Each structure stands twice: as C-alpha cells, then as structure tokens.
Amino acid sequence: MSLRSFFVLGLFVSLLLAQPPKPAPPKRPVRPGVKESEVKRSMENVKPEASFSIPGVPDWQVVSDDAVWISNGPRNNVARLDPKLNMVTCTIPVGQKPCAGLAVGFGSVWVPNCGDKTVSRIDMKSDKVVATIAVGPAGSEGGITASPDSIWLPSDPRGMVSRIDPATNKVVAEVAVAPGSFAAAWGEGAVWVTSTEKNLLQRIDPATNLVTETIEVGKAPRFLTVGEGAVWTLNQTEGNVTRVDPKTNKVVTTIELGVPGPGGEIAVGEGYIWVTSFDFPITRIDPVTNKVVQQFAGPGGDAIRVGFGSVWLSNLRQQNVWRLDPGRL
Secondary structure, eight states: OOHHHHHHHHHHHHHHHHSOOOOOOOOOOOOOOOSOGGGEEEGGGOOOSEEEEOSSOEEEEEEOSSOEEEEETTTTEEEEEETTTTEEEEEEEOSSSBOSOOEEETTEEEEEETTTTEEEEEETTTTEEEEEESOOOSOSSOOOEEOSSOEEEEEETTTEEEEEETTTTEEEEEEEOOTTEEEEEEETTEEEEEETTTTEEEEEETTTTEEEEEEEOSSSEEEEEEETTEEEEEETTTTEEEEEETTTTEEEEEEEOOOOSSOOEEEEETTEEEEEETTEEEEEEETTTTEEEEEEESSOOEEEEEETTEEEEEETTTTEEEEEOGGGO
C-alpha cells in the first residue's frame, strides 16, 4: 500500500470513528397494569377455543352476521373467519396496506388502506372487492364506522371526517372536526370521533353533518366503542378509559388500566368492555361497577372484538387470532 493510500484509509477511518452514534429508538412507556392484585392474571393460563394462523400481521377486526374479518397490512388482504367451522375460509386482496380499522354495513366490509389512500368495499356474498373509493384514512391507527345510511371515515389529520354514500360509493359530505382526529364509532344516534391531539370526544349529528358536542376526556384518546349505555374512549397517554354518558354528553368516570402507550384497542360485548394492548392483551371492565375485573399480562394482543359468544384476539406479533370463551377466562 502506498503512503497516499495509507493516508486516505486513515482519514476515512478517522471520519468514521468521529461520527456520532445513532440515537437509540425511544423506549415504550412502562406499563404497570392495574394496581389491584386480585384481578391480575397471566396469559399463560389463557387457553383459546380455537387458534387461527394468519401469516403477516393480523390486526384490525370486524364482526358480521356470519363471519369475523381480519385485515393484514403487509399482505394487502383481509381474511374471512367462519365461526361455525373455526377456520379461515378465504383471503381477499384489497388496497395497499389496509389499516385504521374495518366496518360492516350494506352487505359489505369497508377497508381503509394507508398505502394508496383508498377504501376497499368487499361484497360479503362474493368475497370480492366491488368498489374502490378515492379517500384514505387520516392515520394508520384509527377507525371507520357505519351508520344506518353512511360510512364515516376520519380522512385528514388536520381535521376532517368523510361521509361515504354506499349507494354511489362517493364522498357526499366532509365534516370539520378537531385536528388529530383518527377514529370514529357509531351509536346512540350519533357518530363519535376522538381527537388525540386535543383530548376530545366529538359528537356528530348525521342530520346536519355538524359537530354538536365536544367533550374533554383523558389524554390522547384514540380508540373508542359505544355500548352498555355509554361511549368509552381509550386514552393512550395515561392508559385509562373514560366513560361518557351520551344522554348528557358528560364524563361519568375514568377507569385506570395502567396501559399507557401507543396501539391497543377497545370493544364492547357479552356485558363487558374489553381492552387490549401489548404486555396486557386482555383487560375486562364491568360497566355496572366501572371497575377492572380481570387483566391478563403477557405476550399477545393489540386488536380485539366480541361476537358469536366469543372474544376474538388478534395476536399480531404471534401471527395468529385466538377465539376465547369469556366464561372460561
């Protein structure tokens, strides 16, 4: 090696060593779980009634009259699970990177796609996409919902909900909402939308396409569900759940879960409110007492729904979906 080559090599090594180290990725917040030891359980003791292998990232779910539907972002498809046969009967190609929830209505499954900013409409009789609507979700972590006559999708992180007419597959109205609104749910005659940025639950009147109430809830609410006479928001900063009375539009209580951080989901069914998150895949809330009655710690979870007398848990890191008997948990 020549002296010049040696000098250049030494200079290169010096510059390489002088580069500042890459910052470590941010750590997830520590999730302490609930304080009450008598309600704590281990996921090791949870035995599913059935387990469905879904390679990829089985995530968002929705329950129809005869099936459970699971979106799979990396595979660009939706799986159909038959609860009578306990098997995956088909996978349906949709748009690019399905995300932000699923909705059922008008004989169809509605699938927001983050990759190409569209909504795929799956006909449940043919198991085929019959329409692609040119509107996308406001964020990858969100929700879409169906009212008796429309589909509602938060579609702009600056603050917009798009109303889709299922008769024409077109956006027929845009509702201005608070910035950072990503998830929507239907119930009690209204469309409910959380603003993660502004810590709000917003009530949209479908007759006027206007926000008629804004309710301060916990910090960074995102996922929500409607049932058992209330609207329930999962607040990600503090990992708790706020209960709102839709008759008075007032907060009734806030329930501590100890599951702060991103992700997770909330659902209602079988007389309970169900929350899932990493580290604590199942938390069961009794709406009569507004207390956590069970919380399971361990691997699994991140999407949850209830139907056909069962709890359906997407274990996306394990690439499977579990069917659970709530009476045996």
